[in-house]
Structures are given as C-alpha cells and as structure tokens.
Amino acid sequence: MNNAQDNPFRSEKALKRLRRRRNADMRFQGYGIVALGFALFALVFLISAIAWKASGASTYHVIRVDLELSPQTILPEGDASPEEITRNIEGFYSLVRNDLLTRFPEANETVQSKRAFSSLIDRMAVLPLAREVADEPHLIGQTTSVDVPLSDDVDMFLKGAAPRAIFLRVGEASSPMRNAEEGDFKIEVDRLNKVSAKIAAIGQHGAEPTVLLVADKSVGRIKSMEDGDVILEILTGRQDQFDGASVKAVIIPSPEDQRSVSDQQIAWALALKAEGVIKRVPHFSLLTHTDSTYPELAGALAALVGSLLTMLVTAAVSIPMGIFAAIFLEEFAPKNRLTQIIEVNINNLAAVPSIVFGLLGATLLLGTFGLPRSAPLVGGLVLALLILPVVIIAARAALRAVPPSIRSGALAVGASRMQAVFHHVLPLALPGMLTGAILGMARALGETAPLLLIGMVAFVAEVPSSTTDEATALPVLIYSWASNAERAWEPMTAAVIVILLAILVLMNLAVVLLRRKFERRW
The missing domain is CATH 2.40.10 (Thrombin, subunit H)
Incomplete structure (x- = not known):
C-alpha cells in the first residue's frame, strides 16, 4: 500500500485548490445573504415609508356646528325639489359660516378678515349636508348637529405637518x-x-x-x-x-x-380646538367619497369601483381566451411552422411595454370602433390584451406539468382526445392555470400607462354603475393626486397606494391558497 504522503489527493496543490473552492462557496453564500438582506431592507423601508406617509390620511379634523336649517336660507326661491336643495351650496355654507362668525367678532371687522375666516372651511364641504337634507326634506326647519371638514391647510397644521x-x-x-x-x-x-x-x-x-x-x-x-x-x-x-x-x-x-395659513387663522383654529368644537376623527370618507378638487373632501370610491369593473372585463376576456388558446396550442394544434410562429409571437408579446397596448387601444378601440372614452370596458379590453400572453404561457406550463401517463391512461380506456383533455388533464392543470391568471390580473391592476392613453385619467365625481360609464382606476388616481402641488395630497396618495397594495396582497394570497389546496406533485 502506498504511503499517504504519496497520495495525489493529499498533495499541497490539491489541498490549496480545495480550500479555494470552499472559500469561493462561502463567498457565494455570503453574497446571497447580503443580496437577500438588502432586498428585505429595501422592501421594509419602502412599506414603512408609505405606511408612515399614509398615516396622516387616516384621520382628519372636523368642526361640530349646530345649525338651524331655516327654509328662508335653504329654499330661497321656495323650490323644495331635491335638485334645487343640493344645488344651493351657498345657502348651507352661509349657515355654517354665520354660526362660527358669532364666536369671533374680530372676523367681521374687515372684508379681508372675513375672507380669511371663511377659508377655514371650503364651500364644497357642506355638500354632504345638502344631499342629506335633499334626501330627508323633513329636516328643514329643525336644528341639527353637523361635522364639517376643515380646509386642508388648517388640517395639516393641526396634524403638525405644515x-x-x-x-x-x-x-x-x-x-x-x-x-x-x-x-x-x-x-x-x-x-x-x-x-x-x-x-x-x-x-x-x-x-x-x-x-x-x-x-x-x-x-x-x-x-x-x-x-x-x-x-x-x-x-x-x-x-x-x-x-x-x-x-x-x-x-x-x-x-x-x-x-398657506396665517397667524390669525391659526389663532381661530386653536381657539375652536380649545372650545372642543374641532375634533380629529377617522377618515372613513377616503373609502366612501369620490374624487374632489379639495383634499379634505376627496375619496377613492369611484376609482376603486372603476378598477373592479375594469378587472371584471379583463378577467372575462383574458382568462377564458387564454386558457382555451393554451389548450389548443398544447394539446390539439399540429406542430408545424405556423404554430411555431404563433408561439414565438406569444412569447414576444409578453415582453412588449404596456404603453404600446395603450396606443393600440386608443387607435383601434376608440378611433376605429368608437367605444366610449374613459370607460372600464375599453380599459378592461386593453388590459386583457396586455396579460393574454402571460395567461397563455402560464396555462401551457400547467398543462405540460401533467404527466403524459394521465393522457395515455385515458386514451387506453377508450376516451377520445377531447375527453382525455377536458375530463382528466384540465382538472389537474386548472390550479396552475388559475395561479397564472391571478398573477396576470395582479399585474393588470397596477398598470397606469395604458389607462392614461385611453382617457381614464379624467376627473370622475360619480361612482360608475356599468362598464360603459366614465371611470378612473386606482393607479391613475395615484398618478393624478401625486401630480397635485398641495402638500395635503401626499398622505392621501400614500393611503391610496396602501389600498392598492392591500388588494394586490389579497390576490397573491389567493394564489398561494389555490396552490396549496389543489396542487398535486408528481
């Protein structure tokens, strides 16, 4: 037997190579840990920054006033129709302003001081009261307590922001x-x-x-x-x-x-707060109001409903079409030059920038077919074209994951090709198909550029009731609010981002649950 020192695997050169290899493995593991740590830090930092910014929009300040809804002010022309009552914003605003002016005699001294005091509350802040009285006319002539939002400048000061x-x-x-x-x-x-x-x-x-x-x-x-x-x-x-x-x-x-807020306005706000008239309340109106030009009155309800209607159209078009296209290409289509060209183009379409689909929708759907502008129907069709390649690719991958023995067994017992695919292969591949479809829908939910090009950036003050009504979407609302100059829009924008992220998290959670419940390992 040879001596251990004569063993070529025990030579100094071999041991040096082994040490270098081990050191390289350890460095690679270290690089991976550092990269993972950096990614987690960036994710936590991003979420924390958005959540911190959005916390400012979780509450807002309101003034509690007791108003006598006199018919002379609410119905100056004697017309008690709901339309006229809602239109008389100036009448309701004068009730609120006059009630507050009685507390501060110095506000009536000059026109400038009265204008500065009136800026504590925006005129449109009384619109919910006007709508409530229009729906319940028996309130006219009675005294009621109303919470009116402060202007965004005063609200930001009381929150300690600006x-x-x-x-x-x-x-x-x-x-x-x-x-x-x-x-x-x-x-x-x-x-x-x-x-x-x-x-x-x-x-x-x-x-x-x-x-x-x-x-x-x-x-x-x-x-x-x-x-x-x-x-x-x-x-x-x-x-x-x-x-x-x-x-x-x-x-x-x-x-x-x-x-943007004067010393005098700050003094009035501090006095009202000391009196207990100003209170900080949860900002539920962010989910119950529609868009507005005033930050304290704006909400994301119309954009939320518009996104849901758009996703309904997207799902109704892209998921069935994508799944059936994948089944045909994977199970029935002949393997020739034509199908190869189709497969290559599907893969290429998955990498096309989303703005190209927006241009296609604006030219084809709006220009050629004359579909309504800013409608969820058009937005859904554009986004369906955007995620259709993703759905097809995911569905084909799910079909390939089913073992060939399933098909062979079904054909061996006398099933037709159609029966083998739809009765045996498709049920096993469906969880993977739905996973890909939901991930594609999550991508579509966050897209902004295609919707901007088809006009869904329009200001929408009413909640859309159908897919042909004028609407906007959450990503477009985020873009629109982030473009505004006023400081009060920053927390509002962050709050809508949190809502959008919450929906995306729920969609990804649905993917995980579907995979765990129905996935089968072969």
Whole structure:
C-alpha cells in the first residue's frame, strides 16, 4: 500500500485548490445573504415609508356646528325639489359660516378678515349636508348637529405637518396690563426662558419665528420679550382670560408670508380646538367619497369601483381566451411552422411595454370602433390584451406539468382526445392555470400607462354603475393626486397606494391558497 504522503489527493496543490473552492462557496453564500438582506431592507423601508406617509390620511379634523336649517336660507326661491336643495351650496355654507362668525367678532371687522375666516372651511364641504337634507326634506326647519371638514391647510397644521409648530407649556401668566400701543398688553410668564431658547435656536438658521400664546380660548401673538415681560397682541378672545391662566406657547418657525395659513387663522383654529368644537376623527370618507378638487373632501370610491369593473372585463376576456388558446396550442394544434410562429409571437408579446397596448387601444378601440372614452370596458379590453400572453404561457406550463401517463391512461380506456383533455388533464392543470391568471390580473391592476392613453385619467365625481360609464382606476388616481402641488395630497396618495397594495396582497394570497389546496406533485 502506498504511503499517504504519496497520495495525489493529499498533495499541497490539491489541498490549496480545495480550500479555494470552499472559500469561493462561502463567498457565494455570503453574497446571497447580503443580496437577500438588502432586498428585505429595501422592501421594509419602502412599506414603512408609505405606511408612515399614509398615516396622516387616516384621520382628519372636523368642526361640530349646530345649525338651524331655516327654509328662508335653504329654499330661497321656495323650490323644495331635491335638485334645487343640493344645488344651493351657498345657502348651507352661509349657515355654517354665520354660526362660527358669532364666536369671533374680530372676523367681521374687515372684508379681508372675513375672507380669511371663511377659508377655514371650503364651500364644497357642506355638500354632504345638502344631499342629506335633499334626501330627508323633513329636516328643514329643525336644528341639527353637523361635522364639517376643515380646509386642508388648517388640517395639516393641526396634524403638525405644515407649517410645523413647537408647543411648550410656559406656566401661569400675570394680570395683563394695558400697553401704550392700542390693542397690545403686557404680561409676565413664568418660564419664558424656554421660549427664548427655542427662538434663539431657530434664529441660527436665519428664520424669524412667530410665537403665539394660548390661554383657554384666547390667543395672542408676542411682539416683544424682555426680562420675563411679554408685549402681546390679541388675535382672538379676551385679555382677562390670560389673568393667572395656564399658558401654552406655539412657536412657528416659518415666516407668515411663506405659509398657506396665517397667524390669525391659526389663532381661530386653536381657539375652536380649545372650545372642543374641532375634533380629529377617522377618515372613513377616503373609502366612501369620490374624487374632489379639495383634499379634505376627496375619496377613492369611484376609482376603486372603476378598477373592479375594469378587472371584471379583463378577467372575462383574458382568462377564458387564454386558457382555451393554451389548450389548443398544447394539446390539439399540429406542430408545424405556423404554430411555431404563433408561439414565438406569444412569447414576444409578453415582453412588449404596456404603453404600446395603450396606443393600440386608443387607435383601434376608440378611433376605429368608437367605444366610449374613459370607460372600464375599453380599459378592461386593453388590459386583457396586455396579460393574454402571460395567461397563455402560464396555462401551457400547467398543462405540460401533467404527466403524459394521465393522457395515455385515458386514451387506453377508450376516451377520445377531447375527453382525455377536458375530463382528466384540465382538472389537474386548472390550479396552475388559475395561479397564472391571478398573477396576470395582479399585474393588470397596477398598470397606469395604458389607462392614461385611453382617457381614464379624467376627473370622475360619480361612482360608475356599468362598464360603459366614465371611470378612473386606482393607479391613475395615484398618478393624478401625486401630480397635485398641495402638500395635503401626499398622505392621501400614500393611503391610496396602501389600498392598492392591500388588494394586490389579497390576490397573491389567493394564489398561494389555490396552490396549496389543489396542487398535486408528481
């Protein structure tokens, strides 16, 4: 027997090659772990960022007002038809505005102040009240409590989003003393040094912050501070409410001319909140309202229904057509040059950009056949063409996965070719076919470019009731809201993205459940 040292597999050169091979394997595993970790981190970061942004749209602020629905205001011309009541938005808005104006006499002093106060609530915010009264005319002449959404600018401030504000408890205030300048007064505050420190820190960045002092329902703006004394300009409320009251400071870093909400509007909002009139409530209207030009009134119901109707048309066209085309190509079609060309083109169509299908739909379906623009019918047909190659490829793969012995056994006992395919092969391949179909539908649900080209980007204020009504879809709504300049649209857009992702997750969950329940391993 040869010595172990003479064994060629124990040579130093062989051992070095073995070590290099093992090191290469370990590096490859490390690369895989790093890649997987990076992908998971990116996914978690993306979902967390969207969820954090969408949390701002989960609630919104409303004003509770008690209104006397007088017939003189609601029915100025005596016409009590539902159409006229709903059309009289100005009448309902004047009821809400006048009820709030009685709380703030300073808002009636000038035209500018009245206009600024009216901006706390948008006119269209009373549309749900008008529709409710139109549906229930017996409410006319009665007193009712109504929750009216605040404007998006004030709502964003109260949520702490824009403009950002710093709230500090600064202790009790002394008795106010009249200052030389009319409208101002002097008070002493216990912990004014906290405010001074914050102002100094903000001033290092070149900004001059606004500082408001809030005592109960009164709000004043600091004009100067020195040695614990504060010269205060009253914005709303009474001076005597500062006497011995617990005072809260509101520091707003951004200058007033760079904000969409003024100091006076902030003062009114803080006073209403202190009174308990303003409340933060869940934003269920995101799922119950249709689109609007005002963020606080907008909802995704029309887009959600439009997406469902579009997916219905897509499924009704692409799934049966794709499955039967796959069965024919895989089981019955002769293997010749023509079928080879068809198969190659099906594979090529699966890689065609979606915008090309949108151009095809705009030219053929809208231009040639004259189908209605912005309708789920057209959107569904375009998306059906888009995912048809995917459905065919997945269905053919599912048919190939069925063992040939199933076909041979069926033919051996006297079944025809048609019976062998539809009675034996198809039931076994159907779970895989449905899996591919649902994955194709999930892709179609998230497509935007084809729908933009066929006009489904239109503003839709009514819920579509059929596949020929004007409609939009969730991805198009996301694109439309993300294009708006107002800051309030950002959380709304993120919330609709969460809704779309939730639907996609449910569709993928359905795929997993179908696979586990019906899949058979051979």
